Amino acid sequence: MNMHVEVAATVPVAAPAEALDARGRRVAEAAARHADAVDREGRFPAEAVAALKAERLLGIQVPRSLGGEGASMSEIAEICAILGRACSAAAMVFAMHHIKLASLVTHGRDSAWHCTLMERIAAEQLLIASSTTEAGIGGDLRNSLCAVEAEGDAFRLTKEASVISYGAQADLILATARRHPEAATSDQVLVALLRDQITLARTGVWDTLGMRGTCSDGFLLKAEGVPLVQVLQKPFAEIAAQSMLAASHLLWGSVWYGIAAYAVDRARAFVQGEARKKPGQVPPGALRLAEAANELQAMKSTVVAGLARYEDAKGDPDALGAIGFSIMLNNVKTTVSGQAVDIVQRALGVVGIAGYKNGTPFSLGRQLRDVLSAPLMISNDRILSNTANLLLVQKGSGKLLSA
Numbered sequence: 422m423n424m425h426v427e428v429a430a431t432v433p434v435a436a437p438a439e440a441l442d443a444r445g446r447r448v449a450e451a452a453a454r455h456a457d458a459v460d461r462e463g464r465f466p467a468e469a470v471a472a473l474k475a476e477r478l479l480g481i482q483v484p485r486s487l488g489g490e491g492a493s494m495s496e497i498a499e500i501c502a503i504l505g506r507a508c509s510a511a512a513m514v515f516a517m518h519h520i521k522l523a524s525l526v527t528h529g530r531d532s533a534w535h536c537t538l539m540e541r542i543a544a545e546q547l548l549i550a551s552s553t554t555e556a557g558i559g560g561d562l563r564n565s566l567c568a569v570e571a572e573g574d575a576f577r578l579t580k581e582a583s584v585i586s587y588g589a590q591a592d593l594i595l596a597t598a599r600r601h602p603e604a605a606t607s608d609q610v611l612v613a614l615l616r617d618q619i620t621l622a623r624t625g626v627w628d629t630l631g632m633r634g635t636c637s638d639g640f641l642l643k644a645e646g647v648p649l650v651q652v653l654q655k656p657f658a659e660i661a662a663q664s665m666l667a668a669s670h671l672l673w674g675s676v677w678y679g680i681a682a683y684a685v686d687r688a689r690a691f692v693q694g695e696a697r698k699k700p701g702q703v704p705p706g707a708l709r710l711a712e713a714a715n716e717l718q719a720m721k722s723t724v725v726a727g728l729a730r731y732e733d734a735k736g737d738p739d740a741l742g743a744i745g746f747s748i749m750l751n752n753v754k755t756t757v758s759g760q761a762v763d764i765v766q767r768a769l770g771v772v773g774i775a776g777y778k779n780g781t782p783f784s785l786g787r788q789l790r791d792v793l794s795a796p797l798m799i800s801n802d803r804i805l806s807n808t809a810n811l812l813l814v815q816k817g818s819g820k821l822l823s824a
């Protein structure tokens with residue numbers, strides 16, 4: 422049975438006023454306790470997500486007028502980094518939820534249906550998943566094969582969604598599709614599908630090297646009788662350029678920063694322990710630690726500069742859609758995804774066997790496996806070839822302190 426969102430039924434819940442990162446740290450404690458089991462069993466980080474809901478962190482980006490807390494991208498990025506230190510999968514679930522919510526907040530505010538949905542997200546702490554990847558299209562976000570098939574004021578959709586993280590646990594999926602069955606593959610829209618409006622038949626199991634707890638199984642997604650008002654009016658091309666690209670690269674980058682920062686912490690603790698054992702001698706790993714810390718600082722600067730550029734451009738569609746802005750975001754992604762892998766590997770080199778073994782205070786196996794997903798999560802080569810196309814028409818300013 423289809424569920425329609427009742428405008429009058431939603432009562433915004435007062436959000437706790439406590440600092441967001443303190444709430445994030447409490448979730449991180451819960452996430453860290455279960456992170457090894459989540460990874461080993463390839464299971465959903467249920468405890469961490471329950472803690473996110475208890476701390477009401479799933480609705481923080483929703484505007485205050487709709488019952489949320491109007492949190493900025495930078496505030497959300499900080500929580501991604503805090504969670505990334507504890508459990509990469511829980512951090513990625515939080516990041517992906519807020520990437521989708523960014524599209525609703527940026528592009529859904531002129532639609533009564535989507536405003537009511539945002540009220541529900543804040544009040545009921547609904548979890549949002551993403552379906553862009555499709556069989557036959559792969560990671561090419563800006564093309565779809567499946568199409569919205571309208572009948573009267575409702576539509577149906579069938580999508581071979583080869584990867585949907587926590588698709589089985591989500592309350593809501595935002596999916597890309599062609600605008601209608603005759604539309605070009607690049608003429609896409611973004612549709613909001615509630616859990617009880619869809620069926621998901623599992624077509625692939627997420628048994629991977631890392632990020633195992635994201636449970637990113639493949640599904641045949643089918644929706645019938647969905648009201649057409651659930652289709653976001655803005656073309657997906659604009660949604661991607663003005664909200665999704667920025668949110669994805671900045672929040673993913675923040676999760677990877679958290680993973681890398683944890684690895685450097687472990688390496689630092691290891692080297693400090695060695696130094697205590699042999700007072701007066703600088704342990705040999707200290708030099709490698711200095712290199713890892715150096716690269717971590719460069720990684721942090723890249724993410725922070727990207728966030729600052731985003732906060733400046735926010736609310737200005739021209740600035741958000743500018744070629745230079747897209748190139749900057751692409752560069753943030755390709756740069757920090759590579760740095761994150763490199764930093765964790767360097768930290769492992771410092772720690773040695775104690776890091777390679779599972780179950781020691783310095784184990785880094787899980788972090789290394791998780792962070793290896795970063796360059797693949799929308800392939801860096803695909804992003805670089807997009808940047809290459811943009812560079813053909815960009816005019817550079819050459820200035821240090823401005824775009």
Ligand SMILES: Cc1cc2nc3c(=O)[nH]c(=O)nc-3n(C[C@H](O)[C@H](O)[C@H](O)COP(=O)(O)OP(=O)(O)OC[C@H]3O[C@@H](n4cnc5c(N)ncnc54)[C@H](O)[C@@H]3O)c2cc1C
Nearest residue numbers: 551552553554559560585586632797798799800802803806
């Ligand atoms: C942890 C994790 C969670 C994910 N969660 C989701 C999710 O919730 N929803 C979702 O929809 N997707 C999700 N994805 C999928 C993701 O968004 C990408 O679709 C996926 O990583 C791309 O997979 P692919 O390697 O098959 O890529 P493809 O992009 O199909 O690329 C395959 C290969 O071809 C190369 N290639 C392709 N095109 C080009 C080009 N133009 N130039 C140069 N090289 C090219 C690539 O380098 C790569 O080697 C997730 C992925 C990960 C790792």
